[in-house]
Amino acid sequence: MPAALDRKSVYPLDLIVEIVGWMGASLILLAYCLLSIGKMQATSPAYQWLNIGGAVGFIVNSGWNGAMPSVALNIIWFGIGITALWKLKRNGVSSI
Structure with a gap:
């Protein structure tokens, strides 16, 4: 059973990382x-910010749990969102 799900080994930081991951998934x-x-x-x-926030949550959770393919995917996801926001700003669209 993964350490984060084993009630005997859940430390406060493990719980925070799990919450951050679930928040990312929710976003x-x-x-x-x-x-x-x-x-x-x-x-x-707003759509881009939701995706950026979600990617950050997944990066934290995946990194903590050693899931490097997920970390890589979500770093790219984050970069796509930042790039989209930058292009929107260049085109005169406010960022929220």
Whole structure:
């Protein structure tokens, strides 16, 4: 059983990292849901910020747990979001 799920070995930092990971997952799912139901546009700063926040949560959690492919994927995901925000700002779209 992974250390984070073993009740005997859950330390405060382990719990914080798990919470950060679940928050990251929630942000990405919220962004996808809002996009899918038409409540948000992929070109909106809010959508990009949700994805950036989610990527950070996954980077922290995946890094802590040694899941390097997930870390790499989410660093790229983060970079895509930052690049999109930078392009939106260049085009005169406020960042929230």
